[in-house]
Amino acid sequence: MGFLGSCNKERGQGVKGPSKDFASYILEPLNPRILIIMEPRIILHLDMDAFFISVEQRDNPLLREKPAAVCGSLSRSVITSATYEARPYGIRAGMSTQEAKRRCPHLILVKGNHSKYTETAARIFSLLRKFTPLVEVASVDEAYLDITESLLLFQSPHHIAQSIKNQIRKCERLTCSIGIAPNKLLAKLGSRLKKPDGLVVIKKEEVGELLKDLPVSKLNGIGPKLGEALNSMGIFTCGQLGKFPVSILSDRFGIIGERLHEMGLGLDDRPVVPFDEGEDSKSISHSVTLEKDTSEPNILKTVLLQLSEKVSRRMRKDGFYGKRVVVTVRYSDFFTFSKQKTLSRWVNSGDEIFKQAFEIFEAVSHPKPIRLLGVGVSQLKKEWYQLGLFERRDKKDSLLKAMDRVNERFGDWTLTWAGLY
DNA sequence: TCTGGGGTCCTAGGACCC
């Protein structure tokens, strides 16, 4: 979840979850920020070190102490995680596997096994809940913990962090880096400062000195474009950003101008939102880069069908219906666009999603061979949501669930909709 | 030799309704 992206929504809703005690209900309508100001928090950010490849190294001794990396597929793919031994060669996440091989010919590539990483992550996250119920899962390999209240039970923030590290090392044979600070922005920054196996505590009184010469691009939420824009205004460090007039930042960046200013000062009032209080997904999508660029209609149609099936299966598994179908197309020259369509009814079956996706796809004439196709559904509602008064879905739903069971057991595409093969 | 896949949020313009 991006910092800039999420701040508005969360601030707009005031203090969520963890801080919703009696007092907050009374104070919230007056000013949602009052509580935040009253509350010196201690936030811990945990980031697994080179997570995917570390899991692979743990399970395969042949990979240990060697330059190795996890990638999506062995051809046309990118590195998703590289060992610290591979990094001196300049190998980083996001780099194409071919470029990585060029830089380090003896690099060992491992095809990623996502379910293994999710299962490992789930065990780690449940371990974290022993320290506080306020655990926010930020991605598959990182989490925020609000340990403010936990200090009544544990000696110090440092002590909590060390216990977490010890337990993860003992139970999972993996290392992580931890940052502890008064807010999420700084905790996240801290966890990055001494990777791997780091532990950094940032005290309130140290923030100014730390940020003074820190490049703005080091902050979570300032990517290449924003960084460049800030640099062009003569703002290179967080210290400069914090001192820069807010009015100019707001004129230039609109709604995020004020947030940028706060980030420069190391301020951040986003709450830690525990998993079970988090919001539902807003979209579900799948995309695939084809083995070879192609304009062959039958291949493209089949891929769209498979992607639609995959999306619909996830939707049913998570209990969603959706109203908007999105198709993404990337041509051989990397030009990428998406087209969407909002439906008048809720859907979650592969054939319905495919029908819409194919219509969207066919409405455009494609001038170049296609490299990537994606299908997504957004405007999601949970299954129990009103589906329309007179819709009779029972029969179709049970058929779909039966198909899902078969596919789960025997592998993808054992059962799918007829008509294309 | 190129450049994955899954998400979130924001903006801007147009349609439509009141």
Added chain:
DNA sequence: TCTGGGGTCCTAGGACCC
């Protein structure tokens, strides 16, 4: 005959994150 402004939904595209 000439005319405003607010609200909401839809679509496309961009930035950012891991």
